[in-house]
Amino acid sequence: MSTAEQTEGDDLPWGEVTPDAARRLLVAAVEAFAERGYHATTTRDIAGRAGMSPAALYIHYKTKEELLHRISRIGHDKALRVLRTAADGPGSAAERLADAVRSFVRWHADHHTTARVVQYELDALGDEHRTEIVALRRQSDAAVRDMINDGVRNGEFDVPDVPGTTLAVLSLCIDVARWFNVAGTRTPDEVGALYADLVLRMVGARPQAS
Amino acid sequence: MSTAEQTEGDDLPWGEVTPDAARRLLVAAVEAFAERGYHATTTRDIAGRAGMSPAALYIHYKTKEELLHRISRIGHDKALRVLRTAADGPGSAAERLADAVRSFVRWHADHHTTARVVQYELDALGDEHRTEIVALRRQSDAAVRDMINDGVRNGEFDVPDVPGTTLAVLSLCIDVARWFNVAGTRTPDEVGALYADLVLRMVGARPQAS
DNA sequence: CGGCGTCCTAAGCGCTTGCTCACCGTCAGG
């Protein structure tokens, strides 16, 4: 039962989850879901990782599915905000797209446990919760598509199939959560830089000095 | 065993699974696993889809995990063969790479239920079975990397980071299994053509008439 | 001190899980 280890760190990951015990449970759930998947994770496992009894979970969350929903909702919000910050920034379409991919990929690598739950455990949500999350995803799609369209309109990009390329770009970024490994040779920054370059090639951006 | 019959495996999806009842169970398992995931699927569900009693499953398979292993093994073998057929074919590096991506993606779209199980349910395998499958994946990785290296060596491609680009190409192709939907607007052929083009851009292949 | 709300636990309920086992219909060989 380790105690004081809280406010340390810059922007601690789940600071917005307010009752302290609820946050510990949620963090434990993220780890367990990412490791074994939602259905293979038991409420006893989650509570155990948080150093609590199985019943404690139900004081803060109505069901196990609500826990997943909370994780998924917050995770999608954060990822979407990261994307939009770059997409709505200044600069040419190529600069904004590269920036968006770089930071979006970096987020998926840095928070690959969260991202894995958020991106790959969607089917475990109930119908209502899933449609809510799908709506958030469509917003990510729109953000990327808009940047590509901007670049096509002003001649920066050469893209025959904008919706298809948008799909591919997002698919590429999201799949980082599946394969990224902390023990691997690449840092999140390196992957972000690599992917930003690859995406610029995909949209046929003219090479430019920066 | 079969001598020349195995090449007919493309006609009937799971023709190589020889006891007829065993094949029906396996097909049912593929559908169920793809729909709900391995852990959320019950043996009663699988047997029910195959029109049999729950106990029938254990006449042909020792455990539920063995069923997943069989599916994963056969699926990976087929996907790898598709990749290699194009990779080992004639033509320039660009032609072979485009061909490989096109057919690999088409396979993942055509058999997206199987591919989903094969690519995303790997963690549900036991340790032994998982390492066996991981070895197959490394062979896919090598096949793609070799093609890219060929293109770089003879000046067809411009690729600063070959291992990273290899990873990205495979990631892009594999993720097709996650999002592809039969009810969607794109056919497997269209996705294959789109992705072949995108990959050629990623490796900096000089544009060529098609 | 007692009363009360908050936060947690021990115990366990009802149900489902992966899997087993005693048994049975079918059919070829004698």
Next chain:
DNA sequence: CCTGACGGTGAGCAAGCGCTTAGGACGCCG
């Protein structure tokens, strides 16, 4: 006819599941 192997079933077991409930420890206010 019988025999026995084969491929199947109905019933059910032990274990584990998500979740509930009665009650205890603790702190705050009077």
